Amino acid sequence: MRRLTISIDDELADTFDRFMQQKGYQNRSEAFRDLLRGELGRDSVDQGGAHHCVAALSYVYNHHERQLAGRLAQLQHDHHDVTVSTMHAHLDHDNCIETMILRGHTQEVVQFAEALIAEKGVRHGKFNVIPVESETNGRAHPQHHHVHLRPHR
Numbered sequence: 187m188r189r190l191t192i193s194i195d196d197e198l199a200d201t202f203d204r205f206m207q208q209k210g211y212q213n214r215s216e217a218f219r220d221l222l223r224g225e226l227g228r229d230s231v232d233q234g235g236a237h238h239c240v241a242a243l244s245y246v247y248n249h250h251e252r253q254l255a256g257r258l259a260q261l262q263h264d265h266h267d268v269t270v271s272t273m274h275a276h277l278d279h280d281n282c283i284e285t286m287i288l289r290g291h292t293q294e295v296v297q298f299a300e301a302l303i304a305e306k307g308v309r310h311g312k313f314n315v316i317p318v319e320s321e322t323n324g325r326a327h328p329q330h331h332h333v334h335l336r337p338h339r
Contacts, residue, residue, distance in 0.1 A: 202214070202217070205217065238291060240316050242285060243302065243312070245309075249276075254305065261298070261305070262286075265294070267294075268288050268294055268295050268298055269288060270286075271286065
């Protein structure tokens with residue numbers, strides 16, 4: 187492990203200490219590492235350097251919207267290779283929320299999530315992608331990948 191020394195102004199240091207306490211970090215180093223990992227991961231996805239990822243996609247939609255539930259289900263079936271799991275809940279008379287766990291090639295996962303969020307009738311969508319390393323297991327299903335939860339470098 188390498189030690190880094192940084193200097194920041196007092197106001198930013200106080201803000202960081204409050205952030206650290208609110209999030210339950212035991213020390214500044216761990217809080218800083220998590221923030222840095224998150225930012226580097228987002229940058230890796232944005233720059234196309236993360237070839238594989240896991241992701242969580244949550245969206246709220248009006249289930250009365252004409253044929254929307256069918257379109258959403260069809261999108262999920264068309265992308266069954268990146269869809270790991272879906273949870274569905276009814277929020278009220280009109281609205282439902284779904285949360286999906288996705289896994290696969292980053293470009294395919296991002297395109298699927300963006301297409302789903304863009305569907306007419308989807309009111310809110312949030313997408314969190316985490317770049318990971320992946321390797322083929324070489325067994326009976328060569329198209330199947332094991333995802334290892336190590337940060338993409």
